[in-house]
Amino acid sequence: MAQPAVVTMGTFDGLHRGHQAVLAEVTRRARAAKLASVLITFDPHPLAVVNPAAAPKLLTLPAEKEAPVQAAGIERFVLMPFTPEVAQLDAEAFVRRLCDEYGMRELVMGYDHGFGRGRSGDVELVQRLAREQSFGVAVVDAVRDNGQPISSTLIRTAVAHGDLESAARWLGRRYSIRGTVVRGAGRGRTIGIPTINLAPPDSRKLLPPDGVYAVNVTVGKRETGTEERYGGMMNQGPRPTFGEQARALEVHLFDFDGELYGETVHVEWVRRLRDVQAFPSREALVAQLERDRQAARATLNR
């Protein structure tokens, strides 16, 4: 039998400020009632199973969710495989499962949340089920920016159009990607701009438009278990040898000299500096990269 818990469940794409309000309510209630706090999310995104054509690219891949969930004070992070069988569960069966398998005593849900087959598990139905199966329900209102509810869709729109400033305002932190450093061609080193190369990002991850970006990079060192933070600039562009959709992410770190192969890095997009472009000569490229470096440093120092 699972430990009695306050549960919330959903896709939580982005873990944005609206989601953070839900998580804060979960931890508040868990503390007040001396219950465990549990977040259940799905992999893959339910729409990818139910209606793949309508499935959006994601702000946060499943593996990227754990850190912000823990930072919010949630004790247990559950990644539930969203199988066709799970997709078939109606809201009632779903709720029963939460009670039986996850010890749910209280359910916290967002104002617009719907779950179970056909999203039939809306606030009204859940309140009825709560009375029948005697668990508590709390509904958390939207967090708004000038009247507009903050939503994953809104933030995806901003990121897709390169508006990282708005995205950061609505996420409550900068938009970011987690990746592993792999060996690159070493071209950067030959022109005095060494880069770290990220493994091609998961095709489900939403990337802003291609271009050159000012970025912040956190490097987790496996050996020492420490974290280091650097400013940098990132070139994000096509990587034709890996298919049309594949993207190369090459980051030049400021004030860093060394190797990071195999390490995990966390890259925050701060601001788009320019489009990706072809240069007529090596000199022209080097001169532009120098201007980019100055622009990126100026942005990051602001």
Added chain:
Amino acid sequence: MAKPAGPTSHDVVDIVRRALGEQRVGHLGTLDPFAKGLLVLVVGRATRLAPFAADWPKTYEGVIRLGVTTDTDDLTGTVVATAPWTAITPGQLADVIDSFRGAYEQRPPAYSAVKIEGERAYRRARRGEVVNPEPRPVEIRELEIVEAAVPDLQFRATVSAGTYVRSLARDIGAKLGCGAHLTALRRTAVGPLRLADAVAPEAVTQAALQDAAVLVDHMPRRQVDTKEREAVVHGRPLRVDPIADSRYPIAVFAGDELLAVAEQVGDLLKPRVVVADD
């Protein structure tokens, strides 16, 4: 504009229209004549952006008088009922105020501009008809009593667009069992705009106008280059990466200059309201 108590919102629009020599002047939400404070005017082509700011929340300060109900729900109306308020305890008051925070179904005042079967409610009310406008969902995001010098409650509130503060006063009075009406109202903020930055109607000049870009403050933005700018100002769509669920309007900028509000359909970004020149 910092509207004084007295003139209608439309009077202020007229003053500004004359002062600027500009026919197209609108506003983002009426302030009743007795109310003062921030009245946001939109001028020239910016009037076409006003619908995008229609959902901005509004912040007010004011005074609710307990024990007296009027037909307009404010001090300009005729008293229709009085009731004792002396038995109301601070605890009771706190509970009632607390119960209004969040969403509720609010009936607009009988004297309001909402339409009933195509006719303004206040016209019907003035003819002596019994008017009961349909309740509609509103949200009281913040509500706090700054000072309770009963029967006067000085309050501060941030409410969703479409909320009538007169109705809120009436409903608070009804729930307390004594009735109430609004005796003073001052609007201090509309969305990102603050009363502190407003100017008096007679002091308005072209130089006092703000950039219309503030009206799209809450939208995702897209930056375009010189070539794309050319297309956008002529209303031609841009080809962009498709996104799965594109239901939000997008503000299109060239640098700091707002060009248009666009809508994404598939892989096309279609300018819907263009505000920049060639």
